[in-house]
Amino acid sequence: MVQPVLDVVGLKKSFDDIHAVRGVSFHIDPGETYGLLGPNGAGKTTTISMASGLLESDAGTVNIYGEPMTTKTLDPKAKVGLVPQDIAIYPDLTARENLRFFGKLYAMNKEALKTRVDEVLEVIGLSDRADDRADEFSGGMKRRLNIGIGLLHGPRLLILDEPTVGVDPQSRNAILESVERLSDEGLAVLYTTHYMEEAERLCDRVGIIDQGEIKAEGTRRELLRMVGKADRVRIAVSGGSHNVAESLRALPGVTDASAADGMVELIAGDAGEVLADVLRLVTDAGASVMSVAVDEPDLEAVFLHLTGKALRD
Amino acid sequence: MSAAVTIALKDLSQRVRDRSVFIIGIVAPLALAFIFNAIFGGGFSDVGQNITLDIGVVDEDGGPIGGAFGDILREIEADGLIELVSYDDEEAGRAAAETGEVGAVFLLEPGLSDAILAGANAALTVVGNVDAPTTTQIASSIAEQFSLGVRRGNTAAVAALISGAIGTNDLEAVAREAGTAPSALTIGTVEAATRQLDPSTYFVAGLSVFFMFFIAGLSVTSMLDERRDGTLGRLLAAPISPSSIVGGKSLTSVVIGLVAMVILIIASTFLMGADWGSPAGVALLVVAVVLAIVAIMTMVGGFAKTAEQAGNLQSIVAVTLAMLGGTFVPISGEGFLADLSLVTPNAWFLRGLGDLAGGSIGDVLPAFLVLIGIAVVAGAIGLTLVRKAVRV
Numbered sequence: 001m002v003q004p005v006l007d008v009v010g011l012k013k014s015f016d017d018i019h020a021v022r023g024v025s026f027h028i029d030p031g032e033t034y035g036l037l038g039p040n041g042a043g044k045t046t047t048i049s050m051a052s053g054l055l056e057s058d059a060g061t062v063n064i065y066g067e068p069m070t071t072k073t074l075d076p077k078a079k080v081g082l083v084p085q086d087i088a089i090y091p092d093l094t095a096r097e098n099l100r101f102f103g104k105l106y107a108m109n110k111e112a113l114k115t116r117v118d119e120v121l122e123v124i125g126l127s128d129r130a131d132d133r134a135d136e137f138s139g140g141m142k143r144r145l146n147i148g149i150g151l152l153h154g155p156r157l158l159i160l161d162e163p164t165v166g167v168d169p170q171s172r173n174a175i176l177e178s179v180e181r182l183s184d185e186g187l188a189v190l191y192t193t194h195y196m197e198e199a200e201r202l203c204d205r206v207g208i209i210d211q212g213e214i215k216a217e218g219t220r221r222e223l224l225r226m227v228g229k230a231d232r233v234r235i236a237v238s239g240g241s242h243n244v245a246e247s248l249r250a251l252p253g254v255t256d257a258s259a260a261d262g263m264v265e266l267i268a269g270d271a272g273e274v275l276a277d278v279l280r281l282v283t284d285a286g287a288s289v290m291s292v293a294v295d296e297p298d299l300e301a302v303f304l305h306l307t308g309k310a311l312r313d
Numbered sequence: 314m315s316a317a318v319t320i321a322l323k324d325l326s327q328r329v330r331d332r333s334v335f336i337i338g339i340v341a342p343l344a345l346a347f348i349f350n351a352i353f354g355g356g357f358s359d360v361g362q363n364i365t366l367d368i369g370v371v372d373e374d375g376g377p378i379g380g381a382f383g384d385i386l387r388e389i390e391a392d393g394l395i396e397l398v399s400y401d402d403e404e405a406g407r408a409a410a411e412t413g414e415v416g417a418v419f420l421l422e423p424g425l426s427d428a429i430l431a432g433a434n435a436a437l438t439v440v441g442n443v444d445a446p447t448t449t450q451i452a453s454s455i456a457e458q459f460s461l462g463v464r465r466g467n468t469a470a471v472a473a474l475i476s477g478a479i480g481t482n483d484l485e486a487v488a489r490e491a492g493t494a495p496s497a498l499t500i501g502t503v504e505a506a507t508r509q510l511d512p513s514t515y516f517v518a519g520l521s522v523f524f525m526f527f528i529a530g531l532s533v534t535s536m537l538d539e540r541r542d543g544t545l546g547r548l549l550a551a552p553i554s555p556s557s558i559v560g561g562k563s564l565t566s567v568v569i570g571l572v573a574m575v576i577l578i579i580a581s582t583f584l585m586g587a588d589w590g591s592p593a594g595v596a597l598l599v600v601a602v603v604l605a606i607v608a609i610m611t612m613v614g615g616f617a618k619t620a621e622q623a624g625n626l627q628s629i630v631a632v633t634l635a636m637l638g639g640t641f642v643p644i645s646g647e648g649f650l651a652d653l654s655l656v657t658p659n660a661w662f663l664r665g666l667g668d669l670a671g672g673s674i675g676d677v678l679p680a681f682l683v684l685i686g687i688a689v690v691a692g693a694i695g696l697t698l699v700r701k702a703v704r705v
Contacts (some may be wrong), residue, residue, distance in 0.1 A: 008472045052550050054705045074552040083552040088543035090323070104319045105551040149547065 005157045005188040011060035020046040022212040030275030033189040035203030043212035052082045068273040085162045087146045091135035106153035124148040140171025159190045196299045217307040227305040231271035235264040240286030242261035316553035320561025342577040366448040369398045369418035371406035376426025410440045417441045473701025514587040519640035526631030529607040532566040533614025546705040553571040570603040590669035594677045598665045601684035605658040608692035615698025
């Protein structure tokens with residue numbers, strides 16, 4: 001069995017009478033991108049604050065590669081790169097100086113640090129602005145530097161807390177591409193967001209969190225299946241489709257089908273898996289396919305189903 | 314430790330970058346030195362015009378010079394500046410100065426008049442009380458003026474003075490006419506149970522310490538600023554102990570504080586002729602007082618939740634301790650205020666410099682140890698409080 005990069009078990013945290021986190025458990029395997037999806041105030045930031053050793057938990061454990069993570073332990077912290085939600089850089093230092101300072105705190109030696117700073121500047125696209133002060137940067141560039149600092153020391157786990165909040169679409173896409181690239185390179189990532197589309201795009205598995213609890217967890221498909229959500233396929237046809245509905249219903253993965261007035265409709269757990277067979281049956285029945293539309297339910301629907309409210313409520 | 318140094322170097326770099334280190338460490342001390350020079354550089358003659366000071370006199374001379382000096386003192390007494398008390402012998406006079414019965418005592422040694430009239434050297438000694446620096450300075454100044462008159466005059470002028478042919482007010486004019494003459498009367502070293510600082514040095518030192526409180530306050534306010542800006546969370550997420558963060562911030566204040574003090578000492582020495590005393594002794598006291606002040610400001614800042622709160626609290630404490638410690642008005646004599654002043658690093662620093670003036674480096678040890686004690690106690694409390702503030 002592979003040892004998880006991050007293993008969170010029964011985490012609890014209260015602030016006076018407010019129970020911010022109520023028994024959260026999840027794990028992240030090497031190379032996996034795990035998303036915590038929930039609205040503002042769901043407990044995402046409190047959870048990752050405990051996961052990164054910034055905050056002591058009231059109960060539960062956090063382990064990084066089997067080593068307990070607390071506010072006092074140092075070794076596990078060296079394996080984690082944190083990218084906080086708010087931009088946490090020194091505006092009066094240059095990009096290079098910011099990176100170099102944090103690299104020194106992670107005890108990187110001089111030569112390795114110099115090389116790594118150049119690498120990270122390249123990764124975050126700031127090589128040509130390396131010696132400019134951070135307060136001269138655009139919001140997107142500051143965001144990228146914010147991520148670069150988290151990457152600098154070569155962490156085994158990168159924790160990103162809503163890194164695209166308040167970012168313009170272009171910078172947002174650049175950030176998402178960076179995370180995808182890092183994930184492809186095998187870095188384990190814990191990504192919190194309240195943007196459903198980001199979680200769907202980036203995450204191998206998603207934990208739906210609300211009111212300090214993980215309501216459900218799994219791959220996107222698992223979550224959709226868990227709550228009974230399926231794809232709706234609509235095929236516009238001309239001629240010969242009236243007898244096809246019964247054959248379609250017999251296909252594995254198709255739960256319902258109907259055909260009338262030049263339109264074939266069916267419900268499938270995963271449209272992608274059955275679409276080829278569906279189209280073959282329709283054309284075999286003598287119909288010509290004019291167009292195909294697939295409506296996939298999303299995590300927004302899952303969240304609504306699980307919590308009774310929308311993600312942005 | 315290396316993390317603390319890294320943080321301190323980063324902070325210093327930021328202070329250089331935003332120029333605050335130049336303002337706090339160089340421009341402000343120099344500006345203060347110039348202001349001090351303008352205020353105190355011309356002497357100390359204005360001080361005490363509206364107050365009455367208790368000064369004793371022991372006339373064991375019994376001759377005409379002693380008598381003339383007594384006449385001068387009585388004239389000054391008539392003007393209301395001093396209240397004169399006579400003592401029979403040196404022992405009684407010294408005891409009166411020691412206990413604070415009077416702020417200072419003039420000792421006119423036996424045979425003073427005979428020696429001067431014979432053209433030989435003689436000494437007029439001033440004994441000051443440790444807690445009465447102003448009185449001691451004024452007494453010293455009176456003695457200096459009398460000595461100047463005697464030195465500038467010749468025996469004939471002095472004799473004329475003694476015989477009553479001329480008044481004391483005419484002494485300098487007679488002396489000018491007579492030209493310079495060999496020194497006849499010298500002022501014995503101003504003595505006190507603890508030696509006194511000259512006024513310029515006293516006020517420069519006092520105000521420097523007062524100024525130091527605001528530099529030292531940076532240690533906590535900088536940390537609270539980092540918490541507000543989110544960078545403290547990043548520091549805490551790094552594999553370093555919270556103590557390194559507090560240590561780094563304190564180290565920054567200590568370095569800037571020491572630089573500022575050195576600049577102020579050098580500037581006041583050359584611009585104002587301030588006499589700080591033995592460099593080694595001054596160095597000990599400066600290091601100790603900077604550590605004590607950084608510790609106190611860390612402790613005070615530990616009660617604050619924001620940088621603004623910390624700044625306000627620290628300002629109140631800085632002004633209060635400066636007033637209690639005699640920075641603005643020297644605290645003389647005995648009593649509650651004098652005792653209370655001893656809880657302040659300001660008073661101990663000034664006392665240490667006073668002990669050092671004309672003394673040896675060993676004389677600063679009591680003040681040095683007290684200041685280090687303050688640093689240790691306040692630092693321990695401060696670190697406990699501030700470590701709680703080192704959180705996201």
